[in-house]
Amino acid sequence: MINFEIPKKIQAEAQMADMVAKQIMRPISRKYDEGEHERPVEFTNAMWPFLKQQEKARWAKIESGEVKPERDGPNWTILRLILMIEILSWGDAGIYLCTPNAGLGGAAVEAVGTPEQKERYMKRFSTGEPKWGAMAITEPNAGSDNSSMRTTAVLDEETNEWVINGEKVFITNGKLSLEESDGFCVVWATIDPDAGRAGIKSFVVEGGTPGVSIAKQEHKLGIRASDTVALHFKDVRVPFDSVLGSPDVQKTSKGFKGAMKTFDASRPAVAASAVGIARAALEFTQETLAEEGIVIDYTKPKHQLTAVERDLMEMEARYRGSWLLTLRATSQLAFGESNRLEASMCKARAGEAVTWITQKSVELLGPLGYSRETLAEKWMRDAKINDIYEGTKQINLLIVARSILGYSRRELK
Amino acid sequence: MLDFRLDEEQQMLADTVHRFAEEKMRKEFREAEELGKIPDDVVKAGWEIGLLPTGLPEEYGGFGEYSAVTNAIAMEEFSWGDFATTLRILGPNLVAMPVYLSGTDEQKAHYLPMFCDEAMPKVTAALTEKAIQFDPRNLKSTAVLDGDSYLLNGAKTLVPLAKDAELILVYANENGETQAFLVPAGSEGLEIGAKGKWMGINALPTYEVKLNDVRVSAANKLGGDAGIDFTQILNHSRIALGAAAVGLMRAGFEYARDYAKQRVQFGQPVAQYQSIAFMLAEMAIDVDEARLLVWEAAWMMDQGQDATAETTRMKFYLDDISVKVADQALQTLGGYGYIREYPVELWLRNARGLTHFDGIAMI
Numbered sequence: 001m002i003n004f005e006i007p008k009k010i011q012a013e014a015q016m017a018d019m020v021a022k023q024i025m026r027p028i029s030r031k032y033d034e035g036e037h038e039r040p041v042e043f044t045n046a047m048w049p050f051l052k053q054q055e056k057a058r059w060a061k062i063e064s065g066e067v068k069p070e071r072d073g074p075n076w077t078i079l080r081l082i083l084m085i086e087i088l089s090w091g092d093a094g095i096y097l098c099t100p101n102a103g104l105g106g107a108a109v110e111a112v113g114t115p116e117q118k119e120r121y122m123k124r125f126s127t128g129e130p131k132w133g134a135m136a137i138t139e140p141n142a143g144s145d146n147s148s149m150r151t152t153a154v155l156d157e158e159t160n161e162w163v164i165n166g167e168k169v170f171i172t173n174g175k176l177s178l179e180e181s182d183g184f185c186v187v188w189a190t191i192d193p194d195a196g197r198a199g200i201k202s203f204v205v206e207g208g209t210p211g212v213s214i215a216k217q218e219h220k221l222g223i224r225a226s227d228t229v230a231l232h233f234k235d236v237r238v239p240f241d242s243v244l245g246s247p248d249v250q251k252t253s254k255g256f257k258g259a260m261k262t263f264d265a266s267r268p269a270v271a272a273s274a275v276g277i278a279r280a281a282l283e284f285t286q287e288t289l290a291e292e293g294i295v296i297d298y299t300k301p302k303h304q305l306t307a308v309e310r311d312l313m314e315m316e317a318r319y320r321g322s323w324l325l326t327l328r329a330t331s332q333l334a335f336g337e338s339n340r341l342e343a344s345m346c347k348a349r350a351g352e353a354v355t356w357i358t359q360k361s362v363e364l365l366g367p368l369g370y371s372r373e374t375l376a377e378k379w380m381r382d383a384k385i386n387d388i389y390e391g392t393k394q395i396n397l398l399i400v401a402r403s404i405l406g407y408s409r410r411e412l413k
Numbered sequence: 414m415l416d417f418r419l420d421e422e423q424q425m426l427a428d429t430v431h432r433f434a435e436e437k438m439r440k441e442f443r444e445a446e447e448l449g450k451i452p453d454d455v456v457k458a459g460w461e462i463g464l465l466p467t468g469l470p471e472e473y474g475g476f477g478e479y480s481a482v483t484n485a486i487a488m489e490e491f492s493w494g495d496f497a498t499t500l501r502i503l504g505p506n507l508v509a510m511p512v513y514l515s516g517t518d519e520q521k522a523h524y525l526p527m528f529c530d531e532a533m534p535k536v537t538a539a540l541t542e543k544a545i546q547f548d549p550r551n552l553k554s555t556a557v558l559d560g561d562s563y564l565l566n567g568a569k570t571l572v573p574l575a576k577d578a579e580l581i582l583v584y585a586n587e588n589g590e591t592q593a594f595l596v597p598a599g600s601e602g603l604e605i606g607a608k609g610k611w612m613g614i615n616a617l618p619t620y621e622v623k624l625n626d627v628r629v630s631a632a633n634k635l636g637g638d639a640g641i642d643f644t645q646i647l648n649h650s651r652i653a654l655g656a657a658a659v660g661l662m663r664a665g666f667e668y669a670r671d672y673a674k675q676r677v678q679f680g681q682p683v684a685q686y687q688s689i690a691f692m693l694a695e696m697a698i699d700v701d702e703a704r705l706l707v708w709e710a711a712w713m714m715d716q717g718q719d720a721t722a723e724t725t726r727m728k729f730y731l732d733d734i735s736v737k738v739a740d741q742a743l744q745t746l747g748g749y750g751y752i753r754e755y756p757v758e759l760w761l762r763n764a765r766g767l768t769h770f771d772g773i774a775m776i
């Protein structure tokens with residue numbers, strides 16, 4: 001039954017994120033944009049005790065056997081997360097990315113890890129100091145075409161350890177997870193370069209592992225508060241059972257696909273972040289224009305609207321459309337339905353919409369929009385990343401196109 | 414609780430309408446457009462699906478409760494079949510809907526039962542005026558109270574089926590507000606003018622209507638003394654038209670998608686070229702996004718919330734993207750898209766036309 005209402009309980013929980021966004025993130029937004037590579041401690045220190053407590057409660061439930069694998073009805077955990085991401089990104093998208101949690105790496109462990117692996121890698125997020133998780137797929141020569149990656153993992157049969165060698169770039173939270181905390185990074189590498197996709201496996205590399213080094217911290221257009229690094233792996237040894245899923249090279253590319261499954265949740269997550277920035281820019285534009293007496297009169301016919309009013313209305317429609325596409329992909333996950341197509345749809349659309357909306361905002365606000373005294377120009381810079389990571393817009397369109405046309409990867413390149 | 418799935422009844426309705434659209438509307442719509450007439454049996458069969466009675470309460474002979482969401486679902490499927498035929502079949506809604514939303518108890522009791530009859534009532538509504546600056550909330554046609562009756566004056570255009578209509582709901586400006594009046598055919602001073610010649614939607618005959626001192630009893634003012642809630646009527650109308658736009662977009666998208674898969678150039682289907690494939694992907698996203706925007710506004714209306722902002726921005730946005738998608742569908746077919754043997758050029762004309770229908774209320 002078609003219904004657009006977010007469950008009340010989840011709405012109430014979102015209020016806490018709203019408070020963090022307003023009271024903690026917004027006041028430091030500009031500070032960490034200018035102080036690139038500094039950790040936003042106001043935010044991380046505020047979030048950690050709360051997230052730690054949540055993890056602790058989750059583990060208590062798992063250990064007491066309270067979590068039943070078969071549930072009745074939708075699982076709204078994912079919706080809660082998506083809502084939180086939207087709100088925190090409204091606060092500041094770069095700072096949001098510094099949330100001390102297992103992040104994308106955690107999603108991979110949860111998606112394909114064994115129960116032992118989950119306990120070994122995830123439980124640390126319920127105790128001690130702040131920690132981060134990361135995921136390293138991209139390489140200098142393997143971006144969109146990530147299956148051509150060259151980082152290798154070779155089994156040393158004497159010690160029963162994997163030896164990882166290679167280079168990864170653009171890794172979000174790479175430094176926070178590997179150097180500045182006892183977190184971990186899920187590193188993708190091939191165990192058989194001739195096997196293509198089938199040879200690609202993911203390995204958990206823990207913080208402080210010898211041989212890992214930060215080769216470079218990137219200087220970026222936006223989301224400057226977010227930690228983005230290049231990683232070098234030189235004879236990095238990890239235990240045999242740090243490989244996620246099966247270590248066999250199968251004929252099929254099942255392992256690769258398993259890891260790809262994390263995209264079903266991470267693409268709506270990126271879309272939600274995009275929507276949060278879009279809403280920030282939209283609200284600020286509306287408020288500022290209202291001070292100048294420009295408020296949309298929805299009872300006017302289209303041809304009596306000014307160009308500014310028309311733009312504003314289109315910004316509203318596109319913001320809303322992206323959010324609804326995101327909520328749809330999210331609700332499919334909650335209902336346990338496949339959302340591969342819809343996850344790419346919302347990601348492609350939201351990344352494009354937020355790029356346009358924030359650019360329009362800077363345009364409509366004139367000198368005020370371009371000024372670094374307000375946040376509009378920053379949101380325009382932050383927005384663009386959503387058109388790029390978790391699959392560029394083109395890559396997501398490719399996925400949508402293959403799906404609607406019934407084409408294989410070979411038929412539509 | 415957040416959910417984007419049709420319930421069982423909605424799915425059944427969608428399937429029924431879709432079957433009709435595919436088996437009947439899609440078979441006749443091209444000829445109907447060229448001849449300017451929709452076959453009677455198609456209209457009859459469409460009416461017999463009974464969308465209107467499913468949205469009217471039992472006391473008036475219906476068997477349901479009105480839901481803007483359910484209506485949008487049906488509307489999309491109808492319009493996927495053909496937009497002009499949809500307007501023809503759902504023409505009676507032009508009167509039924511405003512009466513249901515704004516009529517007095519007496520007016521409802523008097524007028525609504527005929528919409529649950531087997532025979533399609535011959536009624537229509539006159540809102541649009543021939544003005545570039547047309548504003549449904551600031552009409553040029555006037556209504557002036559004179560004793561216990563109203564005098565109506567003005568000129569209307571795009572009035573569907575006016576020639577055969579027995580009753581016309583005329584919208585006019587009374588002291589700066591849009592009000593509606595039930596005008597019987599043959600009223601003195603009511604003049605049905607020339608049949609309109611349009612770029613598209615010609616299967617549905619529309620007429621100019623002139624009102625020269627047409628006198629109607631004050632009892633014929635919709636909503637009695639209080640009048641109508643025009644914004645609410647307009648909102649419902651825009652949702653219905655939005656859903657129709659989604660149906661049109663989807664028709665174009667699906668046709669282009671299937672065509673591109675079988676049209677071979679340079680040794681492979683053109684769908685295998687990214688510039689075509691990506692265009693189709695964007696079209697697919699446009700269709701889904703548009704539908705969600707329509708449904709959200711409709712759902713808000715069903716919850717009794719004010720959805721004026723949502724409805725307005727949805728309609729204006731869809732006006733743009735429905736024409737864009739229709740154009741992209743045509744582009745996908747290349748030269749064949751320009752040829753009248755193929756449906757897509759008509760869909761482009763209809764999409765353009767749809768943006769000019771504003772405030773023509775339909776359930």
Ligand SMILES: Cc1cc2nc3c(=O)[nH]c(=O)nc-3n(C[C@H](O)[C@H](O)[C@H](O)COP(=O)(O)OP(=O)(O)OC[C@H]3O[C@@H](n4cnc5c(N)ncnc54)[C@H](O)[C@@H]3O)c2cc1C
Nearest residue numbers: 135136137138143144170171172228389390391392394413
């Ligand atoms: C700030 C930031 C954070 C990031 N975080 C992470 C992270 O945490 N972990 C991680 O693994 N990666 C991360 N990335 C990497 C990101 O996922 C890649 O940048 C992205 O996948 C694109 O790869 P590329 O940069 O090599 O571009 P390329 O793949 O070289 O693409 C160049 C252009 O070609 C287009 N293109 C490529 N292939 C096709 C095709 N088949 N059809 C049509 N067009 C195509 C692309 O859309 C793009 O426009 C991050 C990147 C940035 C900038």
